[in-house]
Amino acid sequence: MTEAYGRRLGERFQVENAPAIVTRALRTAELAVTEIRCDSPLHEMCGPIQQEDAFLIGLHLRDFPNREYWEAGRRASVCDVRAGESCLHDLKRVPTALFDKPYHSLAFYLPRAALDVIAEEANAPRIRDLSYEPGVGVNDVTISSLGSLLLPALSHPDQANRLFVDHVLLAVGVHIAQTYGGMRPMSQPTRGGLAPWQERRAMEILRANIKRGVALKEVARECGLSMGYFSHAFRRTLGVAPHKWLIEQRVVLSKEKLRDDELSLSDVAAECGFSDQSHLTRAFRQTVGVSPGAWRRALKR
Template identity: 50%
Template sequence: MTQPGIYGRRIGEPLNLKDAPSLITRSLRSAELAVVETRDDNPVPGLCGALPSEDAYLVSLKLRDYPDCECWERGRCVIKTDVRGGATYLYDLKRDPRYVIDKPFHSLFFYLPRSALEDIAKQSGAPRIGELAYEPGIGHHDSVVRHLGTALLDALHRPSEVNQLFLDHTMLALTAHVAQTYGGLRRNTELARGGLAPWQMKRACERLESDLGGSLSLQQIAAEFDLSVSHFSRAFRISTGLPPHQWLLHQRVKSAKQLLTIRDLPLSEIAISAGFANQSHFTRVFSSVVGVSPGAWRRDKHGATERET
Protein backbone atom coordinates (compact mmCIF):
# COMPACT_ATOMS: atom_id res chain seq x y z
CA MET A 1 0.00 0.00 0.00
CA THR A 2 1.00 3.62 -0.41
CA GLN A 3 1.61 5.72 2.67
CA PRO A 4 -1.21 8.10 3.58
CA GLY A 5 0.79 11.26 2.77
CA ILE A 6 -0.54 14.79 3.15
CA TYR A 7 -3.75 14.24 1.18
CA GLY A 8 -4.33 10.83 2.73
CA ARG A 9 -4.22 12.48 6.15
CA ARG A 10 -6.30 15.51 5.18
CA ILE A 11 -9.09 13.38 3.75
CA GLY A 12 -8.66 10.28 5.92
CA GLU A 13 -8.46 11.82 9.39
CA PRO A 14 -11.95 13.43 9.29
CA LEU A 15 -13.24 9.91 8.51
CA ASN A 16 -11.31 8.47 11.49
CA LEU A 17 -8.89 6.62 9.18
CA LYS A 18 -5.26 6.01 10.12
CA ASP A 19 -4.47 4.59 6.68
CA ALA A 20 -5.83 6.36 3.59
CA PRO A 21 -3.49 5.48 0.69
CA SER A 22 -2.91 8.26 -1.80
CA LEU A 23 -1.11 9.12 -5.02
CA ILE A 24 -0.14 12.71 -5.83
CA THR A 25 0.91 14.37 -9.06
CA ARG A 26 1.49 17.84 -10.45
CA SER A 27 0.43 17.28 -14.04
CA LEU A 28 -0.74 20.87 -14.39
CA ARG A 29 1.56 23.84 -13.89
CA SER A 30 0.01 25.35 -10.79
CA ALA A 31 -1.77 22.53 -9.02
CA GLU A 32 -1.24 19.31 -7.14
CA LEU A 33 -3.81 16.62 -7.88
CA ALA A 34 -4.41 13.61 -5.67
CA VAL A 35 -6.41 10.40 -5.45
CA VAL A 36 -7.15 8.89 -2.03
CA GLU A 37 -8.75 5.57 -1.13
CA THR A 38 -10.94 5.58 1.99
CA ARG A 39 -12.27 2.37 3.49
CA ASP A 40 -13.58 1.30 6.90
CA ASP A 41 -15.46 -1.96 7.39
CA ASN A 42 -16.12 -1.25 11.07
CA PRO A 43 -16.38 2.54 11.51
CA VAL A 44 -16.92 4.53 14.68
CA PRO A 45 -20.47 6.02 14.37
CA GLY A 46 -20.95 9.78 14.31
CA LEU A 47 -20.77 12.88 12.13
CA CYS A 48 -17.42 12.91 10.33
CA GLY A 49 -14.89 15.65 11.00
CA ALA A 50 -14.34 18.78 8.95
CA LEU A 51 -12.41 18.56 5.70
CA PRO A 52 -10.02 21.44 4.87
CA SER A 53 -11.92 24.52 3.76
CA GLU A 54 -10.39 25.60 0.46
CA ASP A 55 -11.22 26.49 -3.13
CA ALA A 56 -11.23 22.89 -4.33
CA TYR A 57 -13.53 19.99 -5.09
CA LEU A 58 -13.59 16.33 -4.20
CA VAL A 59 -14.92 13.99 -6.86
CA SER A 60 -15.82 10.69 -5.24
CA LEU A 61 -16.33 7.30 -6.84
CA LYS A 62 -18.31 5.11 -4.44
CA LEU A 63 -17.11 1.51 -4.37
CA ARG A 64 -19.96 0.12 -2.25
CA ASP A 65 -23.55 1.01 -1.45
CA TYR A 66 -24.18 3.30 1.53
CA PRO A 67 -27.94 3.30 2.16
CA ASP A 68 -29.75 6.11 3.97
CA CYS A 69 -26.75 8.49 3.94
CA GLU A 70 -27.20 11.75 5.87
CA CYS A 71 -25.30 14.50 4.00
CA TRP A 72 -24.39 17.83 5.60
CA GLU A 73 -23.21 21.18 4.26
CA ARG A 74 -22.44 24.38 6.15
CA GLY A 75 -23.42 22.88 9.48
CA ARG A 76 -26.79 21.39 8.63
CA CYS A 77 -28.28 18.26 7.07
CA VAL A 78 -29.21 18.97 3.44
CA ILE A 79 -30.34 15.53 2.26
CA LYS A 80 -30.77 11.94 3.38
CA THR A 81 -30.48 9.49 0.50
CA ASP A 82 -29.16 6.14 -0.66
CA VAL A 83 -25.60 6.33 -2.03
CA ARG A 84 -25.00 3.77 -4.76
CA GLY A 85 -21.80 1.88 -5.43
CA GLY A 86 -20.36 2.77 -8.85
CA ALA A 87 -21.84 6.29 -8.82
CA THR A 88 -19.90 9.57 -8.79
CA TYR A 89 -20.54 12.34 -6.24
CA LEU A 90 -19.11 15.86 -6.05
CA TYR A 91 -18.22 17.87 -2.93
CA ASP A 92 -17.31 21.58 -2.72
CA LEU A 93 -14.72 22.01 0.04
CA LYS A 94 -15.83 25.63 0.53
CA ARG A 95 -19.21 24.34 1.79
CA ASP A 96 -17.91 22.18 4.66
CA PRO A 97 -19.26 18.87 3.27
CA ARG A 98 -19.76 16.09 5.83
CA TYR A 99 -21.84 12.98 6.33
CA VAL A 100 -22.93 10.77 9.18
CA ILE A 101 -20.78 7.66 9.48
CA ASP A 102 -22.91 4.77 10.72
CA LYS A 103 -22.09 1.88 8.37
CA PRO A 104 -19.11 0.49 6.39
CA PHE A 105 -17.83 2.63 3.51
CA HIS A 106 -15.35 2.36 0.62
CA SER A 107 -14.67 5.25 -1.78
CA LEU A 108 -12.08 6.91 -3.99
CA PHE A 109 -11.69 10.67 -3.64
CA PHE A 110 -10.08 12.78 -6.37
CA TYR A 111 -8.79 16.10 -5.07
CA LEU A 112 -9.17 18.83 -7.72
CA PRO A 113 -8.23 22.41 -6.75
CA ARG A 114 -9.77 25.36 -8.54
CA SER A 115 -6.38 26.23 -10.05
CA ALA A 116 -6.34 22.86 -11.86
CA LEU A 117 -9.69 23.57 -13.50
CA GLU A 118 -8.51 27.06 -14.47
CA ASP A 119 -5.35 25.61 -16.01
CA ILE A 120 -7.39 23.14 -18.07
CA ALA A 121 -9.56 25.98 -19.38
CA LYS A 122 -6.53 28.14 -20.19
CA GLN A 123 -4.72 25.29 -21.97
CA SER A 124 -7.86 24.54 -23.97
CA GLY A 125 -8.34 28.16 -25.02
CA ALA A 126 -11.69 28.21 -23.24
CA PRO A 127 -13.33 30.74 -20.89
CA ARG A 128 -12.78 30.44 -17.15
CA ILE A 129 -14.84 27.72 -15.47
CA GLY A 130 -17.38 28.81 -12.87
CA GLU A 131 -18.69 26.61 -10.08
CA LEU A 132 -19.14 22.94 -10.93
CA ALA A 133 -22.76 21.91 -11.38
CA TYR A 134 -23.84 19.44 -8.71
CA GLU A 135 -26.38 18.85 -5.98
CA PRO A 136 -25.32 17.49 -2.57
CA GLY A 137 -25.98 13.77 -2.24
CA ILE A 138 -27.03 13.33 -5.88
CA GLY A 139 -24.99 10.73 -7.75
CA HIS A 140 -24.05 10.56 -11.41
CA HIS A 141 -23.61 7.47 -13.58
CA ASP A 142 -20.24 8.52 -14.93
CA SER A 143 -18.49 5.75 -16.87
CA VAL A 144 -15.32 7.82 -17.39
CA VAL A 145 -14.77 8.41 -13.67
CA ARG A 146 -15.55 4.74 -13.03
CA HIS A 147 -13.00 3.60 -15.63
CA LEU A 148 -10.25 5.97 -14.47
CA GLY A 149 -11.02 5.17 -10.84
CA THR A 150 -10.62 1.45 -11.47
CA ALA A 151 -7.21 2.04 -13.06
CA LEU A 152 -6.08 4.22 -10.17
CA LEU A 153 -7.40 1.78 -7.57
CA ASP A 154 -5.07 -0.84 -9.04
CA ALA A 155 -2.25 1.71 -8.85
CA LEU A 156 -2.99 2.47 -5.19
CA HIS A 157 -2.75 -1.23 -4.41
CA ARG A 158 0.55 -1.64 -6.33
CA PRO A 159 2.32 1.72 -5.93
CA SER A 160 5.78 0.33 -6.78
CA GLU A 161 4.51 -0.44 -10.30
CA VAL A 162 3.12 3.03 -11.00
CA ASN A 163 5.09 5.20 -13.39
CA GLN A 164 4.77 8.97 -13.25
CA LEU A 165 3.59 9.27 -16.86
CA PHE A 166 0.61 7.01 -16.20
CA LEU A 167 -0.37 8.93 -13.08
CA ASP A 168 0.02 12.29 -14.82
CA HIS A 169 -1.99 11.16 -17.84
CA THR A 170 -4.82 9.63 -15.81
CA MET A 171 -5.26 12.56 -13.43
CA LEU A 172 -5.06 15.03 -16.33
CA ALA A 173 -7.79 13.06 -18.15
CA LEU A 174 -9.92 13.02 -14.99
CA THR A 175 -9.56 16.79 -14.50
CA ALA A 176 -10.42 17.54 -18.14
CA HIS A 177 -13.45 15.26 -17.98
CA VAL A 178 -14.76 16.90 -14.80
CA ALA A 179 -14.21 20.35 -16.32
CA GLN A 180 -16.19 19.42 -19.42
CA THR A 181 -18.94 17.33 -17.80
CA TYR A 182 -19.63 19.40 -14.68
CA GLY A 183 -18.00 22.75 -15.47
CA GLY A 184 -19.27 23.31 -19.00
CA LEU A 185 -15.78 23.48 -20.56
CA ARG A 186 -15.78 23.59 -24.34
CA ARG A 187 -12.42 22.82 -25.95
CA ASN A 188 -11.00 24.92 -28.77
CA THR A 189 -10.84 22.26 -31.52
CA GLU A 190 -8.13 24.24 -33.33
CA LEU A 191 -5.67 23.23 -30.58
CA ALA A 192 -6.20 19.50 -31.10
CA ARG A 193 -5.55 19.21 -34.84
CA GLY A 194 -1.79 18.93 -35.20
CA GLY A 195 0.80 16.53 -33.87
CA LEU A 196 4.36 17.24 -32.85
CA ALA A 197 6.90 18.49 -35.36
CA PRO A 198 9.36 15.76 -36.50
CA TRP A 199 12.19 17.20 -34.39
CA GLN A 200 9.89 17.39 -31.36
CA MET A 201 8.73 13.82 -31.90
CA LYS A 202 12.31 12.55 -32.14
CA ARG A 203 13.40 14.41 -29.03
CA ALA A 204 10.33 13.41 -27.01
CA CYS A 205 10.81 9.72 -27.85
CA GLU A 206 14.50 9.93 -26.95
CA ARG A 207 13.63 11.47 -23.58
CA LEU A 208 11.06 8.79 -22.86
CA GLU A 209 13.37 5.95 -23.91
CA SER A 210 16.15 7.32 -21.71
CA ASP A 211 13.98 6.64 -18.67
CA LEU A 212 12.17 3.33 -19.16
CA GLY A 213 11.20 3.36 -15.48
CA GLY A 214 8.88 6.30 -16.17
CA SER A 215 10.08 8.65 -13.44
CA LEU A 216 9.99 11.67 -15.76
CA SER A 217 6.77 13.64 -15.50
CA LEU A 218 4.68 14.90 -18.40
CA GLN A 219 5.30 18.41 -17.11
CA GLN A 220 9.09 18.00 -17.39
CA ILE A 221 8.90 16.72 -20.96
CA ALA A 222 6.29 19.25 -22.13
CA ALA A 223 8.34 22.11 -20.65
CA GLU A 224 11.25 21.23 -22.95
CA PHE A 225 9.06 22.24 -25.89
CA ASP A 226 7.41 25.16 -24.07
CA LEU A 227 4.06 23.37 -24.36
CA SER A 228 1.32 22.82 -21.82
CA VAL A 229 0.92 19.27 -20.56
CA SER A 230 -2.47 18.83 -22.21
CA HIS A 231 -1.21 20.23 -25.56
CA PHE A 232 1.85 17.98 -25.50
CA SER A 233 -0.20 14.90 -24.58
CA ARG A 234 -2.71 15.50 -27.37
CA ALA A 235 0.00 16.20 -29.96
CA PHE A 236 2.02 13.14 -28.92
CA ARG A 237 -1.03 10.92 -29.25
CA ILE A 238 -1.84 12.34 -32.67
CA SER A 239 1.75 11.69 -33.81
CA THR A 240 2.13 8.16 -32.41
CA GLY A 241 -1.39 6.86 -31.93
CA LEU A 242 -0.68 6.31 -28.22
CA PRO A 243 -0.53 8.50 -25.10
CA PRO A 244 3.01 8.84 -23.69
CA HIS A 245 2.62 6.30 -20.88
CA GLN A 246 1.31 3.60 -23.24
CA TRP A 247 4.02 4.34 -25.81
CA LEU A 248 6.60 3.94 -23.05
CA LEU A 249 5.03 0.65 -21.97
CA HIS A 250 5.44 -0.73 -25.50
CA GLN A 251 9.09 0.41 -25.49
CA ARG A 252 9.60 -1.52 -22.26
CA VAL A 253 8.20 -4.65 -23.88
CA LYS A 254 10.40 -4.10 -26.95
CA SER A 255 13.47 -3.76 -24.72
CA ALA A 256 12.47 -6.86 -22.76
CA LYS A 257 12.16 -8.90 -25.97
CA GLN A 258 15.72 -7.99 -26.91
CA LEU A 259 16.96 -9.06 -23.48
CA LEU A 260 14.96 -12.30 -23.60
CA THR A 261 17.06 -13.44 -26.55
CA ILE A 262 19.98 -13.77 -24.09
CA ARG A 263 19.37 -17.35 -23.01
CA ASP A 264 20.72 -17.35 -19.44
CA LEU A 265 19.69 -13.85 -18.35
CA PRO A 266 17.23 -14.22 -15.41
CA LEU A 267 13.72 -12.83 -15.86
CA SER A 268 14.14 -10.81 -12.66
CA GLU A 269 17.12 -8.96 -14.15
CA ILE A 270 15.32 -8.41 -17.45
CA ALA A 271 12.37 -6.94 -15.57
CA ILE A 272 14.48 -4.29 -13.83
CA SER A 273 16.59 -3.52 -16.91
CA ALA A 274 13.46 -2.95 -19.03
CA GLY A 275 11.97 -0.52 -16.48
CA PHE A 276 9.49 -2.77 -14.67
CA ALA A 277 9.10 -2.67 -10.89
CA ASN A 278 9.70 -6.41 -10.43
CA GLN A 279 9.30 -9.76 -12.18
CA SER A 280 5.60 -10.03 -11.34
CA HIS A 281 4.92 -6.61 -12.87
CA PHE A 282 6.99 -7.56 -15.94
CA THR A 283 5.12 -10.85 -16.43
CA ARG A 284 1.69 -9.24 -16.09
CA VAL A 285 2.38 -6.38 -18.53
CA PHE A 286 4.27 -8.51 -21.07
CA SER A 287 1.52 -11.16 -21.09
CA SER A 288 -1.14 -8.48 -21.57
CA VAL A 289 0.66 -6.83 -24.50
CA VAL A 290 2.17 -9.89 -26.24
CA GLY A 291 -0.43 -12.53 -25.38
CA VAL A 292 2.00 -15.01 -23.78
CA SER A 293 4.26 -14.92 -20.72
CA PRO A 294 7.92 -13.85 -21.06
CA GLY A 295 9.05 -17.41 -20.34
CA ALA A 296 6.80 -18.88 -23.03
CA TRP A 297 7.89 -16.21 -25.52
CA ARG A 298 11.55 -16.96 -24.79
CA ARG A 299 11.08 -20.73 -25.17
CA ASP A 300 9.28 -20.26 -28.46
CA LYS A 301 11.93 -17.83 -29.71
CA HIS A 302 14.85 -20.10 -28.83
CA GLY A 303 12.99 -23.13 -30.17
CA ALA A 304 12.49 -21.37 -33.50
CA THR A 305 16.17 -20.44 -33.61
CA GLU A 306 17.26 -24.02 -32.93
CA ARG A 307 14.94 -25.33 -35.67
CA GLU A 308 16.39 -22.85 -38.14
CA THR A 309 19.93 -24.05 -37.36
Protein backbone atom coordinates in the same frame (compact mmCIF):
# COMPACT_ATOMS: atom_id res chain seq x y z
CA MET B 1 -1.18 22.58 3.52
CA THR B 2 -4.41 21.03 2.33
CA GLU B 3 -6.29 18.44 4.39
CA ALA B 4 -8.11 17.13 1.33
CA TYR B 5 -5.97 14.11 0.44
CA GLY B 6 -3.72 11.46 1.92
CA ARG B 7 -3.09 10.92 5.62
CA ARG B 8 -4.75 14.18 6.70
CA LEU B 9 -7.92 13.32 4.81
CA GLY B 10 -7.85 9.85 6.34
CA GLU B 11 -7.77 11.44 9.79
CA ARG B 12 -11.01 13.28 9.04
CA PHE B 13 -12.62 9.91 8.32
CA GLN B 14 -10.92 8.28 11.34
CA VAL B 15 -9.02 5.94 9.02
CA GLU B 16 -5.36 5.17 9.80
CA ASN B 17 -4.34 3.92 6.36
CA ALA B 18 -5.35 6.23 3.51
CA PRO B 19 -3.08 5.55 0.49
CA ALA B 20 -2.84 8.46 -1.89
CA ILE B 21 -1.23 9.45 -5.17
CA VAL B 22 -0.37 13.08 -5.93
CA THR B 23 0.63 14.44 -9.31
CA ARG B 24 1.93 17.77 -10.65
CA ALA B 25 0.99 16.89 -14.23
CA LEU B 26 -0.33 20.46 -14.58
CA ARG B 27 2.95 21.94 -13.30
CA THR B 28 1.29 24.71 -11.26
CA ALA B 29 -1.42 22.71 -9.49
CA GLU B 30 -1.70 19.40 -7.66
CA LEU B 31 -4.19 16.65 -8.44
CA ALA B 32 -4.61 13.75 -6.03
CA VAL B 33 -6.60 10.62 -5.30
CA THR B 34 -6.99 8.99 -1.89
CA GLU B 35 -8.46 5.60 -1.05
CA ILE B 36 -10.68 5.65 2.05
CA ARG B 37 -11.88 2.36 3.51
CA CYS B 38 -13.45 1.46 6.85
CA ASP B 39 -15.14 -1.84 7.63
CA SER B 40 -16.01 -0.96 11.25
CA PRO B 41 -17.16 2.68 11.42
CA LEU B 42 -17.48 4.53 14.72
CA HIS B 43 -20.98 5.85 13.87
CA GLU B 44 -19.71 9.44 13.94
CA MET B 45 -19.71 12.50 11.70
CA CYS B 46 -16.58 12.85 9.64
CA GLY B 47 -14.31 15.59 10.92
CA PRO B 48 -14.66 18.95 9.12
CA ILE B 49 -12.21 19.50 6.28
CA GLN B 50 -10.50 22.87 6.18
CA GLN B 51 -12.27 25.23 3.78
CA GLU B 52 -10.48 25.88 0.50
CA ASP B 53 -11.32 26.67 -3.09
CA ALA B 54 -11.32 23.07 -4.25
CA PHE B 55 -13.57 20.11 -4.90
CA LEU B 56 -13.60 16.49 -3.78
CA ILE B 57 -15.13 13.94 -6.12
CA GLY B 58 -16.03 10.78 -4.23
CA LEU B 59 -16.30 7.54 -6.18
CA HIS B 60 -18.15 4.99 -4.02
CA LEU B 61 -16.85 1.44 -4.30
CA ARG B 62 -19.41 0.04 -1.87
CA ASP B 63 -23.15 0.61 -1.40
CA PHE B 64 -23.98 3.18 1.27
CA PRO B 65 -27.73 3.14 2.03
CA ASN B 66 -29.56 6.03 3.72
CA ARG B 67 -26.62 8.39 3.54
CA GLU B 68 -26.98 11.53 5.63
CA TYR B 69 -25.11 14.54 4.28
CA TRP B 70 -24.78 18.27 5.07
CA GLU B 71 -23.33 21.10 3.01
CA ALA B 72 -22.98 24.72 4.18
CA GLY B 73 -24.81 23.64 7.34
CA ARG B 74 -27.88 22.46 5.43
CA ARG B 75 -28.97 18.85 5.43
CA ALA B 76 -29.41 17.30 1.99
CA SER B 77 -32.02 14.68 1.16
CA VAL B 78 -31.23 11.28 2.68
CA CYS B 79 -30.51 8.91 -0.20
CA ASP B 80 -28.90 5.62 -1.11
CA VAL B 81 -25.52 5.83 -2.84
CA ARG B 82 -24.67 2.77 -4.90
CA ALA B 83 -21.28 1.29 -5.68
CA GLY B 84 -19.98 2.90 -8.87
CA GLU B 85 -21.75 6.23 -8.23
CA SER B 86 -19.95 9.51 -7.64
CA CYS B 87 -20.70 12.51 -5.43
CA LEU B 88 -19.26 16.01 -5.81
CA HIS B 89 -18.31 18.13 -2.81
CA ASP B 90 -17.40 21.83 -2.71
CA LEU B 91 -14.81 22.34 0.03
CA LYS B 92 -15.81 26.00 0.34
CA ARG B 93 -19.19 24.76 1.61
CA VAL B 94 -17.89 22.55 4.45
CA PRO B 95 -19.27 19.15 3.38
CA THR B 96 -20.04 16.76 6.26
CA ALA B 97 -21.54 13.27 6.37
CA LEU B 98 -22.53 10.67 8.93
CA PHE B 99 -20.53 7.48 8.54
CA ASP B 100 -22.50 4.86 10.40
CA LYS B 101 -22.00 2.00 7.92
CA PRO B 102 -18.95 0.37 6.32
CA TYR B 103 -17.64 2.40 3.40
CA HIS B 104 -15.03 2.24 0.67
CA SER B 105 -14.40 5.06 -1.80
CA LEU B 106 -11.87 7.01 -3.81
CA ALA B 107 -11.63 10.76 -3.19
CA PHE B 108 -10.30 12.82 -6.10
CA TYR B 109 -8.87 16.19 -5.08
CA LEU B 110 -9.42 18.92 -7.69
CA PRO B 111 -8.36 22.45 -6.62
CA ARG B 112 -9.51 25.61 -8.37
CA ALA B 113 -5.96 26.18 -9.62
CA ALA B 114 -6.14 22.88 -11.52
CA LEU B 115 -9.48 23.80 -13.10
CA ASP B 116 -8.00 27.14 -14.19
CA VAL B 117 -5.03 25.44 -15.88
CA ILE B 118 -7.27 22.85 -17.56
CA ALA B 119 -9.50 25.60 -18.95
CA GLU B 120 -6.51 27.65 -20.09
CA GLU B 121 -4.93 24.71 -21.91
CA ALA B 122 -8.28 23.99 -23.61
CA ASN B 123 -8.48 27.65 -24.69
CA ALA B 124 -11.74 27.94 -22.75
CA PRO B 125 -13.10 30.51 -20.27
CA ARG B 126 -12.38 29.83 -16.61
CA ILE B 127 -14.90 27.63 -14.84
CA ARG B 128 -16.95 29.46 -12.24
CA ASP B 129 -18.50 26.52 -10.42
CA LEU B 130 -19.46 22.88 -10.79
CA SER B 131 -23.06 21.82 -11.30
CA TYR B 132 -24.24 19.06 -8.96
CA GLU B 133 -26.93 18.17 -6.42
CA PRO B 134 -25.47 17.95 -2.88
CA GLY B 135 -25.43 14.45 -1.45
CA VAL B 136 -26.85 12.74 -4.53
CA GLY B 137 -24.89 9.99 -6.27
CA VAL B 138 -24.41 10.20 -10.03
CA ASN B 139 -23.80 7.17 -12.22
CA ASP B 140 -20.78 8.59 -14.05
CA VAL B 141 -19.25 5.73 -16.02
CA THR B 142 -16.15 7.76 -16.93
CA ILE B 143 -15.18 8.47 -13.31
CA SER B 144 -15.95 4.88 -12.34
CA SER B 145 -13.77 3.50 -15.16
CA LEU B 146 -10.87 5.87 -14.49
CA GLY B 147 -11.06 5.15 -10.76
CA SER B 148 -10.83 1.40 -11.33
CA LEU B 149 -7.60 1.97 -13.27
CA LEU B 150 -6.04 3.60 -10.20
CA LEU B 151 -6.87 0.92 -7.63
CA PRO B 152 -3.82 -1.28 -8.44
CA ALA B 153 -1.55 1.78 -8.21
CA LEU B 154 -2.99 2.68 -4.79
CA SER B 155 -2.46 -0.89 -3.59
CA HIS B 156 1.16 -0.96 -4.79
CA PRO B 157 2.34 2.66 -5.22
CA ASP B 158 5.98 1.55 -5.55
CA GLN B 159 5.08 -0.34 -8.74
CA ALA B 160 2.87 2.38 -10.23
CA ASN B 161 3.76 3.88 -13.60
CA ARG B 162 3.88 7.59 -12.77
CA LEU B 163 3.22 8.74 -16.33
CA PHE B 164 0.14 6.50 -16.53
CA VAL B 165 -1.16 7.77 -13.18
CA ASP B 166 -0.58 11.38 -14.25
CA HIS B 167 -2.64 10.84 -17.40
CA VAL B 168 -5.51 9.17 -15.53
CA LEU B 169 -5.75 11.92 -12.89
CA LEU B 170 -5.57 14.58 -15.57
CA ALA B 171 -8.33 12.78 -17.51
CA VAL B 172 -10.52 12.90 -14.38
CA GLY B 173 -9.90 16.65 -14.08
CA VAL B 174 -10.73 17.33 -17.73
CA HIS B 175 -13.87 15.18 -17.52
CA ILE B 176 -15.10 17.03 -14.42
CA ALA B 177 -14.38 20.40 -16.08
CA GLN B 178 -16.36 19.46 -19.20
CA THR B 179 -19.23 17.49 -17.65
CA TYR B 180 -19.91 19.48 -14.48
CA GLY B 181 -18.14 22.77 -15.22
CA GLY B 182 -19.49 23.24 -18.74
CA MET B 183 -16.00 23.78 -20.20
CA ARG B 184 -16.10 24.40 -23.95
CA PRO B 185 -13.13 25.55 -26.07
CA MET B 186 -13.54 29.05 -27.52
CA SER B 187 -11.88 28.16 -30.81
CA GLN B 188 -10.42 25.15 -32.52
CA PRO B 189 -6.69 24.95 -33.28
CA THR B 190 -5.49 25.30 -36.86
CA ARG B 191 -6.11 22.07 -38.73
CA GLY B 192 -2.89 20.08 -38.52
CA GLY B 193 -1.43 22.66 -36.13
CA LEU B 194 -0.73 22.83 -32.41
CA ALA B 195 -3.49 22.98 -29.82
CA PRO B 196 -3.47 26.28 -27.86
CA TRP B 197 -1.89 24.64 -24.80
CA GLN B 198 0.81 23.01 -26.98
CA GLU B 199 1.59 26.35 -28.63
CA ARG B 200 1.92 28.06 -25.24
CA ARG B 201 4.05 25.25 -23.82
CA ALA B 202 6.37 25.17 -26.83
CA MET B 203 6.96 28.93 -26.74
CA GLU B 204 7.45 28.79 -22.98
CA ILE B 205 10.20 26.15 -23.30
CA LEU B 206 11.92 27.84 -26.25
CA ARG B 207 11.99 31.22 -24.47
CA ALA B 208 13.27 29.64 -21.25
CA ASN B 209 16.19 28.17 -23.22
CA ILE B 210 16.84 31.17 -25.46
CA LYS B 211 20.53 31.38 -24.50
CA ARG B 212 21.63 27.75 -24.63
CA GLY B 213 18.97 26.31 -26.94
CA VAL B 214 16.99 23.13 -26.45
CA ALA B 215 16.66 19.88 -28.40
CA LEU B 216 13.56 19.83 -30.59
CA LYS B 217 12.69 16.34 -29.39
CA GLU B 218 12.44 17.67 -25.80
CA VAL B 219 9.97 20.37 -26.83
CA ALA B 220 7.99 17.85 -28.87
CA ARG B 221 7.88 15.44 -25.92
CA GLU B 222 6.53 18.17 -23.62
CA CYS B 223 3.74 18.70 -26.16
CA GLY B 224 3.01 14.97 -26.41
CA LEU B 225 4.02 14.79 -30.08
CA SER B 226 6.63 13.11 -32.23
CA MET B 227 9.46 15.38 -33.34
CA GLY B 228 8.41 15.25 -37.01
CA TYR B 229 4.75 16.02 -36.33
CA PHE B 230 5.65 18.77 -33.85
CA SER B 231 7.91 20.52 -36.36
CA HIS B 232 5.17 20.42 -39.02
CA ALA B 233 2.45 21.55 -36.58
CA PHE B 234 4.61 24.39 -35.21
CA ARG B 235 5.24 25.74 -38.72
CA ARG B 236 1.54 25.39 -39.54
CA THR B 237 0.53 27.33 -36.43
CA LEU B 238 3.18 30.06 -36.23
CA GLY B 239 4.21 30.33 -39.85
CA VAL B 240 7.89 29.54 -39.27
CA ALA B 241 9.97 26.55 -38.20
CA PRO B 242 10.86 26.29 -34.47
CA HIS B 243 14.53 27.12 -35.14
CA LYS B 244 13.59 30.20 -37.15
CA TRP B 245 11.15 31.32 -34.45
CA LEU B 246 13.88 30.97 -31.79
CA ILE B 247 16.29 33.07 -33.89
CA GLU B 248 13.61 35.76 -34.21
CA GLN B 249 13.16 35.79 -30.43
CA ARG B 250 16.92 36.12 -29.97
CA VAL B 251 16.92 39.13 -32.28
CA VAL B 252 14.09 40.69 -30.26
CA LEU B 253 16.14 40.15 -27.09
CA SER B 254 19.26 41.57 -28.74
CA LYS B 255 17.39 44.83 -29.45
CA GLU B 256 16.84 45.22 -25.71
CA LYS B 257 20.48 44.48 -24.93
CA LEU B 258 21.75 46.91 -27.60
CA ARG B 259 20.20 49.77 -25.65
CA ASP B 260 22.86 49.20 -23.00
CA ASP B 261 25.96 51.04 -24.26
CA GLU B 262 28.15 49.21 -21.78
CA LEU B 263 27.60 45.91 -23.61
CA SER B 264 29.81 45.22 -26.62
CA LEU B 265 28.36 43.46 -29.66
CA SER B 266 30.16 40.30 -28.53
CA ASP B 267 28.54 40.61 -25.11
CA VAL B 268 25.11 41.05 -26.71
CA ALA B 269 25.69 37.98 -28.88
CA ALA B 270 26.59 35.87 -25.84
CA GLU B 271 23.65 37.18 -23.79
CA CYS B 272 21.18 36.33 -26.53
CA GLY B 273 22.34 32.83 -27.43
CA PHE B 274 24.29 33.57 -30.63
CA SER B 275 27.52 31.65 -31.16
CA ASP B 276 29.53 34.84 -31.79
CA GLN B 277 29.28 38.45 -32.99
CA SER B 278 29.16 37.52 -36.68
CA HIS B 279 26.29 35.10 -36.02
CA LEU B 280 24.40 37.93 -34.31
CA THR B 281 25.15 40.29 -37.20
CA ARG B 282 23.90 37.84 -39.86
CA ALA B 283 20.68 37.01 -38.04
CA PHE B 284 20.04 40.64 -37.09
CA ARG B 285 20.59 41.88 -40.66
CA GLN B 286 18.32 39.16 -42.11
CA THR B 287 15.52 39.99 -39.67
CA VAL B 288 15.80 43.76 -39.21
CA GLY B 289 17.48 44.79 -42.48
CA VAL B 290 20.48 46.55 -40.91
CA SER B 291 23.42 45.45 -38.78
CA PRO B 292 23.16 45.61 -34.97
CA GLY B 293 25.87 48.31 -34.93
CA ALA B 294 23.90 50.50 -37.34
CA TRP B 295 20.70 49.89 -35.36
CA ARG B 296 22.47 50.98 -32.15
CA ARG B 297 23.83 54.13 -33.80
CA ALA B 298 20.35 54.98 -35.08
CA LEU B 299 19.07 54.73 -31.52
CA LYS B 300 21.55 57.37 -30.37
CA ARG B 301 20.50 59.72 -33.14
